[in-house]
Amino acid sequence: MKKIIVASHGNMAEGMKNTIELFAGHNNNVSYISAYTKKDDDLTETIDKLFDSFDSDDKVIIFTDLMGGSVNQRLTVKAQDKSNVFIIYGFNLPVVIEAILSKEEVNNEYINKLVDVGRTSLGTIDTKKNAVSSKNDNSDFFN
Template sequence: MTKIILASHHTMASGLKDTLNYIFPSDLEIADISAYLNNTPIEEELAAVIDPVDPADEILIFTDMPGGSVCQACAPYILKRPNTHLFAGMNLPLVLTLALQAQSGALDEAGIETAIAEARSQIVYVNASFSASDDDEEDE
């Protein structure tokens, strides 16, 4: 079984989970941790979600930004648990793609790298696209 954990500063994780459940209702176990909204240390919130998971099960942890305190709190789990994958800079295309791979049982390193590349390609400065199309129209 695969468990997905979305962890962020404030409520980004819960919002992404809500959106993910709307687009992709699945049987995957998805947890969200919205850090620093109460007085519970992030390490305790993570332990409450991760410790009950069977060590043989796969865990995908998505955090909001690399180098941030949430990602740093998650990092020790990739050393403690062999089937744990940590991703920083989560966005909907990345989480959705990897959730689909996990649900189909096709999650592997090549698929993960492809999903990351595809998620990066979804970040687009739309203004530049409009400028390019305006330039093309002027050339005609």
């Protein structure tokens, strides 16, 4: 079974949860870790419990907010030598939704494809080009 983990420092993961569920629906195979948000939380314990819930045939995709951050580091250490666990850092909303909704087999090739989705979903809008004309005609906005 495919499992998705969204993990961040602070409340970013929890905030993403609301938006992800709006677009992709509630999914019991998606878990969220918002590290360092409560005084009594123990990140190591949270990660240990999470990994204990994985079956050997699960394919797990973990999204972390920041490469080299403590959340990423602890999850990476725990995932070492587990061929069924994949970690993507620097996630964004489109890549997480893609991972949740996709029916593709989770493997290294698919993970690289997800990273490409994340990259291509980041861009800029030329507001000068798309500015509304004096006729208030914005029909070419999406072109």
